[in-house]
Amino acid sequence: MRMVTSPEPLALITGASRGLGAAIARELSGTHRLLLGARTPAALTGILGELPDARPWPVDLTDYDEVARATASIDRLEVLVHNAGIAELGTVAASSATLWRNVMEANLIAVAELTRLLLPALRAAKGHVVLINSGAGLRAAAGWGAYAASKFALRAFGDSLRQEELDLRVTSIHPGRIDTEMQQAIVAGEHRDYRPEDFLTAETVAQAVRQAVQTPRDAHPVEIVLRPIPR
Template sequence: MPDAETPTPTALITGASRGLGAAIARELAPTHHLLLGARTAEALSGIAAELPGNTPWPVQLTDYEALARACAPIERLDVLVHNAGVADLGTIAESSVQQWRNTLEANIIAVSELTRLLLPALRAAGGHVVLINSGAGLRVNPGWGVYAASKFALRAFGDALRLEEPELRVTSIHPGRTDTDMQRDIVAGEGREYRPGEFLTASTVARTVRTAIETPRDAHPTEIVLRPIARDTE
């Protein structure tokens, strides 16, 4: 817990309404004041009620005028967790220009702009940017090309930010496939039976985020890779 004389650090988590984002919020709530990001206030009603005393931060991340207005009051930010994103899968032969645009817009362009807008607040705090990447940001599987391209770009963004902003810490976290609603949609699209035991739990990935943030300042956790261990699914 923060020292009684030390202001409680603030963390902004995008995509905090459900799944991994909500798990990260639960993990950081004991030690941080949270800005809970999602597209709408309605989407945040559940997690806001579960974690009272924190601040809903509803904004569509790809509406850049609205995003700038939402960021303007934030003068100091200790942690920025980029969790929001999309996973629209399919082969390159089946892909469309719109699919590429939507995926890159959500997974890299909005991330870049939100970070840019918050750089003064992050610099003021000597803050920490956490990028929830993916195993797809390290290697590509068939049918994952569009998504993987966005995640490779996100990894490059993190590497560049780390070099350009040496007073900040920047951590790219690459979890394997994780038990979330998004994962259920992916497995349904693959035509397979969903077996939660095949995947990481959201709470495990969230704990890893907290561990990265709590790493002493003499170390810079630059990249963390997680892979699920097969469990009994029967």
């Protein structure tokens, strides 16, 4: 079944079940029809309770046959927000080939394939691709090698896409650390006390996404870098 045409633009947000993805969904809910991505329908129960007009899009983004089936009915897409990803940390000495492969698969290859499959729909709408990158996509640190490499590569992917698809806008957003459940797990692994005030809020980053999407068409928001104010 093809998706019903509507005057409201359509936005697909991956990793929308919680944290930053859910915050982005809330920000765009007043102006866009929403497809909210997650691995399972159950994961989306909470955010769909808040945003009942949104539609669930439960897809394993690394199952490319499933992704192809799930994108087949989308013929016009104004906004694609790539928020889903993983953060597996470790020193180079301690990082296995499996770890590197998993991080690259989730943070780069799955993004590239989903974008490729949705290019006809994005072209039809002269749409906007938003890549949720990271400060690690601009500067690597000890223990973050695989994750940083995936984010550097994601930035390069965005740069290439921007040059190839001149009718699309492509924005790379590079936030510093964000106060999310994922961040709590990372800090626990670093054996440090967790202080929410040390991090950006998900709402702040989500507002930057909305502002990029709403930038008038005579401008192309290429990169946005956000850092928490030290306290």
